[in-house]
Amino acid sequence: MDTSFFLAWIKEAATAVQAERDHLTQLDAAIGDADHGANLDRGFAAVRQVLADTPPQTPGAVLVQAGSALIRKVGGASGPLYGTAFRQMGRALGEAPEVTPADLVTALEAAQEGVQKLGGAAEGDKTLVDAFAPAVRALAQAVQDGANLEDALQTATAAAEEGARATVPLQARKGRASYLGPRSVGHKDPGAASTALIFAALRRAAGPA
Amino acid sequence: MDTSFFLAWIKEAATAVQAERDHLTQLDAAIGDADHGANLDRGFAAVRQVLADTPPQTPGAVLVQAGSALIRKVGGASGPLYGTAFRQMGRALGEAPEVTPADLVTALEAAQEGVQKLGGAAEGDKTLVDAFAPAVRALAQAVQDGANLEDALQTATAAAEEGARATVPLQARKGRASYLGPRSVGHKDPGAASTALIFAALRRAAGPA
Amino acid sequence: MKKLINSVDAIVTDTLRGVAAAHPSLRVDFENRVIYRRNAPHQGKVALVSGGGAGHEPLHGGFVGYGMLDAACPGEVFTSPVPDQMIEASKGVDGGAGVLHIVKNYTGDVLNFEMAAELCADEGIEVASVLVNDDVAVQDSLYTAGRRGTGATLFVEKIAGALAETGAPLAEVARLAQEVNERSRSFGVALSAGTVPAAGKPTFDLSDTEIELGIGIHGEPGRTRTTHREAREIARLAMDAVNDDVPLSGDTLVLLNGMGGTPLLELYIVYGEVAAYLEEKGARAVRCLVGNYVTSLDMQGFSVSVCRLTDELTRLWDAPVETAALRWGR
Amino acid sequence: MKKLINSVDAIVTDTLRGVAAAHPSLRVDFENRVIYRRNAPHQGKVALVSGGGAGHEPLHGGFVGYGMLDAACPGEVFTSPVPDQMIEASKGVDGGAGVLHIVKNYTGDVLNFEMAAELCADEGIEVASVLVNDDVAVQDSLYTAGRRGTGATLFVEKIAGALAETGAPLAEVARLAQEVNERSRSFGVALSAGTVPAAGKPTFDLSDTEIELGIGIHGEPGRTRTTHREAREIARLAMDAVNDDVPLSGDTLVLLNGMGGTPLLELYIVYGEVAAYLEEKGARAVRCLVGNYVTSLDMQGFSVSVCRLTDELTRLWDAPVETAALRWGR
């Protein structure tokens, strides 16, 4: 995976977030404050702008720039969290011009660790971690099992989507939804839903199914 | 007509206003400020209270007390106008213990004059004058023609009701409805409607139809 | 209808209880329904009394205090107070220099204040009255009820109140009040109707794509209905109406007033457009207020009032004021 | 959805334009989205910076000025501002005595302010932070996001702001801010949901007979839904929640806060009930504010915040303040 692969990922993610903007916002209206779609859409639009203005030369630079732009433009809880995720990934990749599937796994593990350290959420707290963690685990397993990139990313995406679905019956313990207590049960976490979108975008960046 | 006749009128009027309270308020919502029913209901309740607390001994006193209570309790445009109407009637009747139909006509003419002097409205301005004036005219004519009291009051009531209906196509030139300009057309004036109620109550005070 | 009230009949009484509890600098006469400055009357000072229906808060009770009103009489919701209240208030504030009645031009208010003024005169209280009629949405004509009094009421109360504190005589305070009114124009726009508690439902219905232009402060519909549009254009419609009546120029005082149900966020957006409009016309908003001052229950919308200032008016506007809703300089 | 806006994307920019036009005592940095006191920084004075999503006006921009904040950073509607804004604001106000960040306890606000504080430290600006978490509707637990910051934010900004004007050092200002927060509790009730412009429809639906208890200031539903009832009973529900958390006693400061869409008339009615409740418990509201201060767009409802006063807090509350939304003593 080279720089253009990661640029493609960002583009796919931005497109998906834009397309699902209202859906994400409606999810957030149910148990949050009705801005998650708008937040991420604004953020990814800024990311694309930054990447167009100062084109990065390495995969790591793509991700660090993307993460910084998210932190600078999103606000809310998801801004620092996703921003940190992308920045940690980018830092893990260093200066390397090419990324192997194993590197990707390492980078995503670093991202997950950064998110959890910053936000303090564990799996089961009904946050984006509930989609992120299983996706990273599934990817690691698939790569270790020798799956090709497309298949491995397909597996990760499926795990993210399943993880997002699985947030529905949970009671939130972190983020805004936690204020609702038991009333947060029965709704999908918007951040978990957007994480699933971002993994699906990563899958698409690897080529047609 | 003796003191008890006028007390009966007030009671009939209060009952009718209470029953039609919401209707009057809805008429006022269309071209005014949605309080005419509440205003008059509050006023007539106060009138009944005053008349019960300090029972007046003459027809004139009934009407002066009623008018004063309306002025003290209604507020809005209708308070001073109806208050003045009742007070002028009462003053016209003086100390007399008995009122003839001709006296009643004179008193109502004085009331009408008081209302028009105070409010400055002429017939056709889409106000309570549009019900009041034809009712007084009809009563005067009927009494002059020698009709009995019930019939004369029936005629007056019919004229008031017709006058109120005839406000529908008019454009208001006085009161709150005038602010609507041409948009005041097509609605019955709430004050004209309440005037018709008050004349119908007067008719009922004279005995069953 | 959902409202934070105990009962429709108790609204004014319960509001007065809250006002009394919240503002130790005020004294509330519950029986007569009058809100006084605690230490009224002030000997030798012209006293200012205003009043009007409830539902316009903070008008008028929120403007009782140093540098503004001496007493306010709230009527029932959207209903003029009654003469008894005004007489009681006038007696309670008269410090021997006479009383100015500030009356918004509505038939009910005018008639009730007229009756009160007559009875005050009978009791030896000198009363002058000023009629506020700033609303350009209403055609001004001898043959109609004339223009409504809306946002300029606040200008009149503040500026005449400041002059009264200087010890000016009644005739002069009344003249200045009149001048403020003559220099002021207003126009209002509604996005939704308010709900009069006694009526129980909104006074009129507006679809999601319509707005009412030229509304007053009693929930009455406006002169025309038009399609909803950008804040910039709505502000222009309102300012055009004002400017068409008296061309705007020079230094102005602007009240960008919320009708009760519109958040401050939106009022600031509209104010930005109003300020830009004024500049375009070569005028300037050198003083302004943005917020809910002369409201219409829970109506959504705004009104804009503009007063063309003189040096004297600016100085009196800037003079100290200490009321529940307007305070500076002390 | 009908709102007085030009476009959903321009809301914050256009609001800032209005703020800049309305308040010559403020300076607005449009690029970084920071509202400053015009004459910031003040050498030697601890500077106060706050910020949060738009939609809560007048919070925080309306509280920038003498005796309160030195700068405020508005985020998008209901979205925490970003670290860049906070860093810029902190740089712009630091007069060498350090900067206090006043942060409402929401994950987004906390994370963004944390990042900003770290980067400020890198640039040599001394930053202390106080977390406001007064909302008793939320269970306080180590395993959750903890209690929300709502109305007490105003108390913290006013009282810490007053102390900062006296030249007190950062640690002391931070400690006092913390004390104000600890002494304060809030509870909110909604009669209707607000409409987030980007969502285009109300965040939740309430029937004509229901209310939400324990709402925050971001349009989120509350902890429970119950039937609508008299203002007296609703006020009791809210005050019971506060009193159950920390029994009320002694002198208190009360904020009876409108959520944006509720008229002042109703807020005064509720305040009357709150004052009566306090008296019943042997406590007293010796200072209060009634009005829209910490809002949630056009939500209908109120929140009540109570701070148990000390002599020091009362004195600092009474100290002069001169901001767009809160002003006395000058």
Ligand SMILES: Nc1ncnc2c1ncn2[C@@H]1O[C@H](COP(=O)(O)OP(=O)(O)O)[C@@H](O)[C@H]1O
């Ligand atoms: N402490 C946390 N750790 C991980 N994710 C979190 C945390 N708090 C919130 N989130 C995620 O952020 C999402 C909400 O993001 P967004 O709506 O953009 O921000 P905000 O809640 O500030 O409005 C939630 O759905 C959740 O997935």
Ligand SMILES: Nc1ncnc2c1ncn2[C@@H]1O[C@H](COP(=O)(O)OP(=O)(O)O)[C@@H](O)[C@H]1O
């Ligand atoms: N100048 C006037 N002369 C006669 N009647 C008037 C005048 N102005 C208003 N009215 C009457 O008063 C009625 C409204 O009364 P009401 O609703 O109680 O008072 P308000 O208009 O102050 O709310 C109108 O329908 C009209 O009939």
Ligand SMILES: [Mg+2]
């Ligand atoms: Mg959100």
Ligand SMILES: [Mg+2]
């Ligand atoms: Mg009416």
Ligand SMILES: [Mg+2]
């Ligand atoms: Mg009325």
Ligand SMILES: [Mg+2]
């Ligand atoms: Mg948010």
